Amino acid sequence: MTKVEGLGRSALPLSMDVRDRGSVDDAMREVERVYGGLDVLVANAGILGLMQPPEELDEENYKNVFAVNVDGVLHATRAAYPLLKKSGCGKIVITSSVAGLTGYGPQLAYCASKGAVIPLAKSLALAWAKDGINVNVVLPGAVNTPFTTRILDDPHKLSYILNRIPLGRLAEPEDIVGPILFLSSHAADYCTGSLLVVDGGGTSRAMAQ
Numbered sequence: 001m002t003k004v005e006g007l008g009r010s011a012l013p014l015s016m017d018v019r020d021r022g023s024v025d026d027a028m029r030e031v032e033r034v035y036g037g038l039d040v041l042v043a044n045a046g047i048l049g050l051m052q053p054p055e056e057l058d059e060e061n062y063k064n065v066f067a068v069n070v071d072g073v074l075h076a077t078r079a080a081y082p083l084l085k086k087s088g089c090g091k092i093v094i095t096s097s098v099a100g101l102t103g104y105g106p107q108l109a110y111c112a113s114k115g116a117v118i119p120l121a122k123s124l125a126l127a128w129a130k131d132g133i134n135v136n137v138v139l140p141g142a143v144n145t146p147f148t149t150r151i152l153d154d155p156h157k158l159s160y161i162l163n164r165i166p167l168g169r170l171a172e173p174e175d176i177v178g179p180i181l182f183l184s185s186h187a188a189d190y191c192t193g194s195l196l197v198v199d200g201g202g203t204s205r206a207m208a209q
């Protein structure tokens with residue numbers, strides 16, 4: 001039983017590789033067969049890739065990060081489009097990152113890919129406004145998930161990051177849930193092409209502080 005089913009709600013676990021348009025299309029067909037439609041798509045799959053200085057960048061790794069983090073978003077949003085359009089009030093939330101607003105040499109591929117989905121989202125927002133579909137972006141800071149294990153395991157990196165977060169702690173996954181729920185709901189009907197930073201204030205610091 002999934003966690004969602006444990007709450008007495010219906011869930012349909014489907015596996016797909018977002019790099020492969022065909023596998024995303026198949027999953028979306030299954031959603032349509034079982035539920036008859038779709039109201040919300042959260043394009044959340046993402047990978048960090050290897051940590052490497054740009055001068056030693058592994059191009060295969062770079063392409064793979066883009067295949068998941070950018071192509072994957074494109075595949076999912078395009079596959080969901082007909083169903084979201086049919087819904088009449090479809091919502092798309094794309095998970096970028098504050099890394100997409102800044103840069104970090106060893107995470108060049110990740111930062112560039114998370115930046116790329118911002119104009120991608122804005123382009124979809126403009127194109128699909130006529131279909132009643134809102135497309136918005138959530139940009140988490142550092143979240144306590146398996147994704148950040150490499151940081152959490154290194155006490156120096158962890159304390160460096162914590163010192164830069166005004167709220168003084170990493171985000172827990174639940175901290176990102178509320179903003180995604182908001183952007184998925186009618187409360188956000190007038191938001192499209194919007195960016196919602198959820199980083200405990202980390203990117204708000206002035207250089208002088």
Ligand SMILES: NC(=O)c1ccc[n+]([C@@H]2O[C@H](COP(=O)([O-])OP(=O)(O)OC[C@H]3O[C@@H](n4cnc5c(N)ncnc54)[C@H](O)[C@@H]3O)[C@@H](O)[C@H]2O)c1
Pocket residue numbers: 016017018019044045046047048068095096097098139140141142143144145146147148
């Ligand atoms: N954890 C953080 O600090 C942080 C910060 C900012 C943004 N993000 C973003 O949040 C999103 C979720 O990350 P997370 O922290 O929960 O990490 P996570 O590693 O726990 O989850 C990533 C998910 O993406 C899925 N995935 C990876 N490659 C895939 C593929 N090819 N096809 C289908 N699914 C695939 C994985 O199965 C996993 O469920 C990612 O887009 C990540 O870039 C995370």
